[in-house]
Amino acid sequence: MKRVKNPFAKKTKAQKVFAYLRRFWPLYLMALPLVVYFAVFNYYPITGLQLAFKDYYVRLGIWGSPWASVNGTVNIFKHFESLFSTSLFTEKLVNTLRISGLKLLFGFPAPILLVLFLNELSSAKFMKFVQSVSYIPYFISWVVLGGIFLSIDASDVFQSIMTAVFGQQVHFFSDSNLYVFFLVASDIYKGVGWGTIIYLAALMNVDPQLYEAADLDGAGRFKKMWHITLPGLIPAISINMILSLSNIMYAGFDQIYNTYNDVVADKGETLELYLYNLGVTGGNYPLSTAIGLFNSVIGCVLVLIANKCTKLVGGEGIW
Amino acid sequence: MVNTKVEIFRKRFREGCRHVFGKTAKERTFNIILYFIFVLFLVIMLLPFVYVIIESFRSQELVNGIPTQVWSFAAYQAVLGGSESILRALGNTLFVTIVGTLFAVALTMIGAYPLARHGLKGRSVFLVYVLITMLFSGGLIPFYLLIRNVLHLTDSYAVYILIGAASAFNVFIVKGYYQGISEELHEAAALDGAGEFQIFWLVYLPLSKPIVATIALWIAVGKWNDYMTGLLYVKSQDMLLIQNVLRDMLSQATNTSGMGNSSSQMALSESIKMAAVIISLIPIMCVYPFVQKYFTKGVMLGSVKG
Known part of the structure; x- marks a missing residue:
């Protein structure tokens, strides 16, 4: 007798899984490369953070090296203790916060100001042109931009202009205070145009009728700027502000690495540079990893807080 | 004939200015200042690149034993x-x-x-x-x-x-x-x-x-x-x-x-x-x-x- 499969019979769990996989296995296959990539290049290095609690021996590798010890007794926080015991770490932390704080203070309002004025331009073509030009530096690496600024600083033309204006030569790379000024100014130069994009997108959502109504009420340009344009930007500003605050531990490695020298290191060397010099140049991997862990933990907490805050102010959050 | 052409040109120029910069005097001053600021902004943004271009064509050569600045593709x-x-x-x-x-x-x-x-x-x-x-x-x-x-x-x-x-x-x-x-x-x-x-x-x-x-x-x-x-x-x-x-x-x-x-x-x-x-x-x-x-x-x- 021929067995007839009953289509109404309840499927077993295994059958269900099989049917599901037969339809959807390509999706899992498609996810696989990305999963493997992140496992190797993101998750595996996270396990390497144990180095911050170990004494490193090259021939033993990260996993084989013993836990950090002082005079034979295990003290896994050895590297953190030595890190916090000297004033060096605090110095670099202060440098980092000084540079990123000043960048936030002056660099953050710059694109907003630019957008407010761009919005007043009557010629759309001119506006487009200004925008295109202002984006250019964003695409140029700090290797090149740093080289250009170093060359300008050393040139006779620039120094004679400085002498004419200030009565003396101004060297941005041989005075640590001027160097910090250079870092903030060149950061604005590179990012101000690019920073406007997000605000220009926000301005598209401002109702044009508001401007017409304000015209009828006899509002001037600055009044309209203050009462219509700026409030339209507030959501984007608050989200951007929170995101920038969460990046406060990163003062811009590429910019500093490609322009600094020993003379300006006392204010120019940030935690990231300290980590690089200590680890890559100096070969002190555990201590360097400890700094990285410190930075990473603070960064993570700040991003989590930032995301919560963006949701509180009515944004979508980062995820 | 020449006079009228100049007149027409002047009129057109004035109209063009009004079109771009606005009708009332107050608006025009505001716009002219605004455009001036943006031209300044453009100059600042482009100046480093102008410097690079000029510098790349500038080289010094010995002419009759004296170092002289010349423009060239030498670099x-x-x-x-x-x-x-x-x-x-x-x-x-x-x-x-x-x-x-x-x-x-x-x-x-x-x-x-x-x-x-x-x-x-x-x-x-x-x-x-x-x-x-x-x-x-x-x-x-x-x-x-x-x-x-x-x-x-x-x-x-x-x-x-x-x-x-x-x-x-x-x-x-x-x-x-x-x-x-x-x-x-x-x-x-x-x-x-x-x-x-x-x-x-x-x-x-x-x-x-x-x-x-x-x-x-x-x-x-x-x-x-x-x-x-x-x-x-x-x-x-x-x-x-x-x-x-x-x-x-x-x-x-x-x-x-x-x-x-x-x-x-x-x-x-x-x-x-x-x-x-x-x-x-x-x-x-x-x-x-x-x-x-x-x-x-x-x-x-x-x-x-x-």
């Missing part, structure tokens, strides 16, 4: 003809940029697709898995030791292509874009008997051209500007990228400035540096006007859905 000839390293580095960078971008785009576009499929079992786990990479990293040293001692990728082209090939940020942007594509298209294709591969390849990918262009350009610019990979993992001079060679050239001159070089050599070295800078910028500047809109589009997408 460009020296850069392109003199040393092979910069040409080789340009070739390497072009190769790494193209292959690295293709690899990264493929990885991101394919990997983000399952993330966007609602109802896929295990999707939320996958989402968290990607998200964690955005929040936490091992940092520089564990990554450095991974590449050098575990994967042994030093002195290979693979290191340029693999590092930074996927980022959670790009994956989330593409996922957001996929989710903006109507679910009905997917259902219709599934009813027609298309498998997930076919739906991805024939429905989703063709509709995702703008986002492909955007992330491809971001990655390409990143590869073109990458100096860190070469600095950390590549010792062989033949395999260095353009930014590494530029970095060496630019820092060399700052080291030797003030040393006992003859002035003609100094001036030439400065112009050679700037000529090298120009050569490295040409590829970006050539494509920039055509691709600008894709860059900005991506930022807006990222701001709407992250």
